[in-house]
Amino acid sequence: MAKFKKKKPSGPGAINTSSLPDIVFMLLFFFMVSTTMKEVDLKVQMKAPQATELSKLEKKSLVTYIYVGVPMRQYQGRYGTEPRVQLNDQFASVDDIQSYIVQERESLKENERPLMTVSIKADTECPMGIITDIKQALRKAMALKISYSARQMDEMSYN
DSSP: OOOOOOOOOOSSOOOOOTTHHHHHHHHHHHHHHHOOOOOOOOOBOOOOOEESSOOOOSOGGGEEEEEEEOBOHHHHHHHOSSOEEEETTEEEOGGGHHHHHHHHHHHSOTTTGGGOEEEEEEOTTOOHHHHHHHHHHHHHTTOOOEEEOOEEOOHHHHO
16 A cells, blocks of 8 residues: 655745736836936037026926027037027027927917917027027017026025
8 A cells, every 4th residue: 555645835835926917017107107208319508597586387298498509519510619599309590490389389289379388498608699589589489488497596606
């Protein structure tokens, strides 16, 4: 007659992985919702001017940015060292601003179009003539809500 031996448990039991897919999808969803993508690669050098009274824009999805500054070193051979206008990822002229604003306005929902704000991010060394030309082009495009980007003034330079 054969003898049967009872198997004794060898080590800890297996880990229950039935909820693992739920956890993975929850983490994936969290990172998809909370992560913001970089929208524009800056091609101009920008040091924002300092200001004492700043306010944050409420809905950044309704903000269209215009960047103004000297082209970065790798673009200076082609575009020179004079301040240039950048719209999205491309260098542009002041004449292109009106069509750019119309295109950006068309991409918004109809009820959000009047709420669109244009933010001018200009370098501190940028001549005021370019800013004036940009403001005139924005006026022609009926983009009358304009903000200027700045950084908080340091305590040391304020006193």
